[in-house]
Amino acid sequence: MAAISGLIRVMEKAARKAGARMRRDFGEVEHLQVSRKGPADFVSKADMRAERAIYDELLAARPDWGFVMEEAGIIEGDPDKPRWIVDPLDGTSNFLHGIPHFAISIAVQEPKLGGGGWNEVTAGVVYQPITDETFWAEKSRGAWLHDGRLRVSGRRNLSEALIATGVPFQGHGDFSEWTKIFSAIGPQVAGVRRFGAASLDLAWRAAGRYDGFWESGLNDWDTAAGCLIVREAGGFVSDFRGRSMPIHSSQVLAANDALHSKLHKLLVGALKK
Numbered sequence: 001m002a003a004i005s006g007l008i009r010v011m012e013k014a015a016r017k018a019g020a021r022m023r024r025d026f027g028e029v030e031h032l033q034v035s036r037k038g039p040a041d042f043v044s045k046a047d048m049r050a051e052r053a054i055y056d057e058l059l060a061a062r063p064d065w066g067f068v069m070e071e072a073g074i075i076e077g078d079p080d081k082p083r084w085i086v087d088p089l090d091g092t093s094n095f096l097h098g099i100p101h102f103a104i105s106i107a108v109q110e111p112k113l114g115g116g117g118w119n120e121v122t123a124g125v126v127y128q129p130i131t132d133e134t135f136w137a138e139k140s141r142g143a144w145l146h147d148g149r150l151r152v153s154g155r156r157n158l159s160e161a162l163i164a165t166g167v168p169f170q171g172h173g174d175f176s177e178w179t180k181i182f183s184a185i186g187p188q189v190a191g192v193r194r195f196g197a198a199s200l201d202l203a204w205r206a207a208g209r210y211d212g213f214w215e216s217g218l219n220d221w222d223t224a225a226g227c228l229i230v231r232e233a234g235g236f237v238s239d240f241r242g243r244s245m246p247i248h249s250s251q252v253l254a255a256n257d258a259l260h261s262k263l264h265k266l267l268v269g270a271l272k273k
Contacts, residue, residue, distance in 0.1 A: 004147075007108065008136050011125040014057035015104040018050040018088060019129030022095075022104070025049075026130070030098045043096045047071065050088035054106065058084050068109075070221050079115055082108050082122070085247075087221035091197030100130040105199040107224035109246070120246045124225030126203040135203035135229055143206050143232035152235040153208035156258040158188045163263070164201040166215035167194045173217045177271065181214060184270035185263060198252075202226025205254050206233035212255035212263050216240070223249045236260040240267055 004012075025046040032039035051071045058065070066077030068085045077083060084106060089095060091102030108123040122139040135150070137143040143150040155161055163185060168175045186192055193210070195201060198218055205213050206229045224247045227237045238244050239251040242264055255263055 005123075005138060005141075007123050008125065008138060010058065010061040011106045011108075011123065012127065012134055012136065014054045014061075015106055015125055015127035015134070017057055018053040018104055019127055021053065022046065022050055022089070022102075022129045026095060026098075026100070029095060033098050039096055043092065046095075047089045047092060050104065051086065054086055054088055054104070058086075058106075068221060070219070080111060082110050083118070085109055085121075085221050085224040087199065087219075090199040090222055094196045099196070101128075101195050101200065102130075102197050103128045103199045103203070105221060105225045107221075107228065109224065118246075121224050121228045124228040126199045126225050126229065128200060128203075135206065137206075137225075137229040137232035139228065139232070141232070143229045145207060150206045150229070150233040151208065152206060152230065152233045152256045153211050154256065155211050156256075158259065158262055159190060161189045161211035161255075161259055162191045162193065162209075163189050163212040163214070164193045164195065164205065164210045165213065166196070166198055166201070166218070168217075177216065180270040180273060181267055184266045185214070188266065198222040199226045202230050202252075202254060206230045206235060212253075212259050214240075214253045214263070214267065216251045218249040218252065220247050220249045223247060223252055227252070227254070230254050238264070240264075240271065242268075 029039045064078040065081050066083035067075040087105040095102045104127045106125045107121050109121050110119045112119045126135040168178050201213050204210050237254045
């Protein structure tokens with residue numbers, strides 16, 4: 001069983017505080033589906049309320065740390081201290097449509113020694129308010145679901161692999177690129193899923209529910225926590241060229257070691273066409 005650090009406790013407390021309100025708001029969203037106006041304005045306010053609740057909780061715990069937030073943007077802190085990377089509602093479209101699959105994502109990123117940018121992500125929490133699941137990781141301390149250790153699945157054959165992805169939509173993503181990759185990977189695997197929340201896709205990858213994940217055109221707050229959780233569960237995360245960086249958002253490919261090399265080969269071949 002993991003000895004949960006003070007930092008993870010702070011992050012989980014913030015996520016749970018925002019998540020409790022989010023659960024109540026989600027119940028209201030389900031009722032708003034039938035109204036003519038629809039729930040869009042309500043969801044936008046719910047998103048901002050969640051971000052504010054997380055911000056207040058984290059600021060009180062670490063007053064000199066900065067923030068990267070989906071709604072508020074970059075809030076500078078002490079340049080020699082870490083910063084928070086926060087997505088208060090990953091899976092907004094699901095939430096908006098009454099689909100109970102969304103999450104709160106919080107990560108900690110360290111500054112580079114001597115200044116001049118940002119380095120590794122050292123802690124991450126992905127909290128699913130509806131299922132009350134907290135996926136978390138700290139660098140070199142493993143990945144966990146509550147107090148149970150997470151390990152990526154051990155499947156080595158593409159024919160047995162269940163792969164998650166994100167699909168382009170109106171005004172977002174590269175349809176041509178995605179279609180090429182899907183056409184290469186789809187026929188080789190047991191199934192492809194698109195659930196609409198990248199932070200949970202990565203957390204589920206770490207938990208062995210999925211065997212691989214690819215997506216492009218994301219933001220750092222979507223993936224910062226999830227990338228660490230996958231790595232600490234024994235998985236491999238890279239961009240489409242196979243390079244490994246602290247956070248992958250513009251291009252993400254995640255799997256166990258054996259499947260990552262096979263998926264990467266298919267992906268590279270598809271993009272050469």
